[in-house]
Amino acid sequence: MRHLTALLLLSTVAAPVAAQDTTPAISPAAMRAHVEFLADDLLEGRDAGTRGYDIAARYVASRFDALGLKPGTPGGWYQTVRFQSARIDPAKPAAITIGGSRFDNGGDVAMAPDGRFPDQQVDGGAVFVGYGLDAPKQGYRDYRGLDLKGKFAVMLGGMPEGLPSELAASLSAERTRVAMAKGAIGVLTIPTPAMLKRFPWARAKASVGNARQRVVEPNGQPNLPAPGIRASGYVTGAALDALFAGSGATPAQVFAAIAKPGGKVRGRALKPSVSFTASNLVTTSQSPNVIGVLPGNDPALGKEYVLLTAHLDHDGIDPSAKGDDKIMNGAMDNAAGVATMLEAARAFVNSGTRPKRSVMFVALTSEEDGLLGSDYLARHPVVPAGGKVVADVNLDMPVLLYKLDDVVAFGAEHSTVGEAAARAAAKVGLTLSPDFMPEENVFVRSDHYSFVKQGVPSVMLATGVKNGGDRIFKDFLAKTYHTPADQPSLPFDWESAAKFAAVNYEIARDLADAPQAPRWYVGSPFGEQFAKDQPKAPRPGAK
Template identity: 40%
Template sequence: MKRALITLCLLLTSSLNAWAEPSLPKADANRLQAHLQFLAHDLLEGRDTGSRGHDIAAQYMVSQFTQLGLRPAGDNGSYLQAIPFRQAYLVQDSAKLVLKGAGGETSLEYPRQYLTSASLTSEVSQLQGKLVFAGYGIVAPELQHDDYAKLDVKGKVVVVLSGKPKSFPSEEGAHFGSGSEKNRHAAAHGAIGMITISTPLAEKVRPYQNLLNYLHMPSVSWLKADGEPANQYPQLQNSAYFSQEAAAVLFEGAPRSLQDIYTDLEQDKSPAGFALPTEIEFSKRSEHKAISSPNVAAILPGSDAKLKEEFVVYTAHLDHIGFAKTVKQDKINNGAMDNASGSSVLLETARLLSGLPQAPKRSILFLSLTGEEKGLLGADYFANHPTVPLKSMVANVNLDMPILTYEAADVIAFGANHSSLQGTVADALAKLGMSLSPDPWPEQALFTRSDHYMFVKKGIPAVFLVPGLTSMDPNVDGAKKFGEFLHTDYHKPSDELNDNFNWRAAQRFTEANLQIGLTIANDPLRPSWNEGDFFGNTFGQ
């Protein structure tokens, strides 16, 4: 009798667990392939922000969301959130820069010695003033660092080192060392312009010569209600990036030479600022163009009476970089992996979630974003113009360039270590027999480099998912496969649909993405930042 009761209890327990954790539907490889075939087709011409090809891709996303019966979450009852942008192109032969020092005048040669981008605030940019070296141009009280301490830069042009001190934590340092933060602090201290100079480390990571490939890329910003570009500082009248050769001229006759500064950097010392015995005259012209490009937004309403007012946000950027300017034959950057793959996984995840017998407890917001390649602009616009209450968004799961050439046994969730999402994601993956792996490239600070970061800056915990580096096939080196794509195909016309795609890998990653979102949506507890976490303390609401 006792044995029978134990057996009955085990059967009941097994039955209850099966009810509580129903088996989830499997992803459909054919559907994933079909989405990719369309989104990475030549007819879409690389899906550049504001292009006809991107508009067609956005309409494709609309048609898919409509088929699934998802609720529109764009403008005026539609799925589209139209975003006004300003595109600015530099008139290449207009850049003129002269340095005036004790040894006379030196005209620098564009683009061999310095680079500058189009201005979003003025079609004619003119800058004249004295120069002040301001270290890295970083203000980071949390790290006891202030390059502007005891330095007067009001009405002057600041000269700053690229990057950040080696001793800074990678992700926090990426925030403080970003161009947006450096511009903000330069403007706040009264500077009228900024010169950024290359360093030996910058040359190793991203050689000056390689930057010449981006000469013809436009500057882009979304426009505020008053028609002015967002996140710009008009008081910074002009800016440029100097090669090491040009930077050396700035320090001629100065209290310290450029080599002295570089020696400090080798020893991880932050050189103190000082006035330079040099003045600058710098002018250029830019051509402005108004464009529009949409985000696509849809909602799967939740099933819980209370939790349905909260949202788990799935994001994947739809845009890519359009036509290649320096390629003679195949000029179309199709962006199959970046990010037609993420967009396809988003669509298949939406289909699977919408087909469940019971909807998740929390609502799911699916966002197909524009302008990621131009600086996370679509995500930034949505974060500042949300179509659901900002505080109702509990977490963001971002899909950007999942490498689907091998079947991964694990998942990397950049940013998971900053919040309770780390445990949630690990639990979700365990249900699939997969594991959560730590960030293999912490020095690259990828947590700050995709659309999810715009939600983080609004206080929303987020993870950025990619397949891990451990292959299910012991004969396949996942890390090598990952590296091959980055070296050979990233941001090149060769990123197109081909036989390298592994559709079982796409299925497996989609099912992991589904399980992660569903676990977050059904958790009675809202995700929270870890106690004392920098991003939670800085941005948490």
């Protein structure tokens, strides 16, 4: 494994990538230097709230300063985010009791911690609500005729077959809020056979001691997606059988129904009462987003901000990792994304021409804990009065292991940001390929989605499918992703890394100089859900 070297003086010491005349040169050596520093052992995996992350944050701030960017907040380069971390106390009993039968945490139930309740006791009836969807346009009215007030909503995990993957992921992300709106006080999720093939129950049981992190708002309260939900967990096996006892249906019958094409299940009241009992241990911490701004030169458009974001954190040290190496260096995930963002910022400065809109460069904290740093920034934007964030281009885990001839912009089909991505790719000699792994629901799994939820058109750029890229990317996900093997000794293609930075510069430049701010397309489920009142653009080719 590589060790820290004197990498702070990042001059262009190697031949730059050839690009169109208007694209400033990007240095492969500079890309390598950033990654080698940020993914070095001495930073111990850059876990948010640790000294290693703080060193990485200082490094990024020093690069912003050297480039002549403006600090992104009135107090400097850092937007401090406070966190509350909760885990279930292993020294005290934690169990879900169903109709008089007790099921201990880590057996046939997996209980989620909640830092609001040192001693958590939630009691109520239970109602099976199918997938827990309230989506009439898609034909799902799972709560129709059911009384959830003061009860646990018992819902199937995953999503029905046949829904477009991104729509399914968006609806899934809102289910807890929907349950709360219907009156539920708790949510119990049923892992379906399809889920268990991908995520065996043994993994759920192994996670019961893990902490759940929440953002602490300026008022001192944790930010919760559904504050009325006071208990949540997963149930399977004998616990699931106990829930359905006497209901007129068995879990096996439910699973058989949803396995059929177009199969649906009917919600119903369940007979047993539910009692959720746990004790929670709470700690607090803080970690910064690092923000630099290149002010726009247009008096009107300069108040609009294009964001180029990349998460800086990774998973720290994992004592349970196999082998002697326990450090999760996160070279691809996401030192490579931060390096891309830093070199795109350098390209803006080296171009000698300020953009019309302001461009904000952000190294985000706590992505690995649930997109928390980006969620905080999206809800607390650091723009002046009258300013507005109009687009986010997010950089998360480019797999820089092969010759780059194309890129993928996850979410390109939902807004005019995708058109900018296509133009930018062509400008540096690349093509834009469609999502090659829709089953992964990438568009709702990284930091750009925090901005999407605030109505901001966004994409996430990734390396493409040509030259075996789809196979190499998926192989990386299967074997290297979130393991100590994700380190700088991987066979990076640094020329392609520089080209990837160049295309991201061009996307941000296109968005910053366009006469009109990006718009969601007519019919985009994300535009309809999160930007209902914003003007929309016709989808290319639509009549």
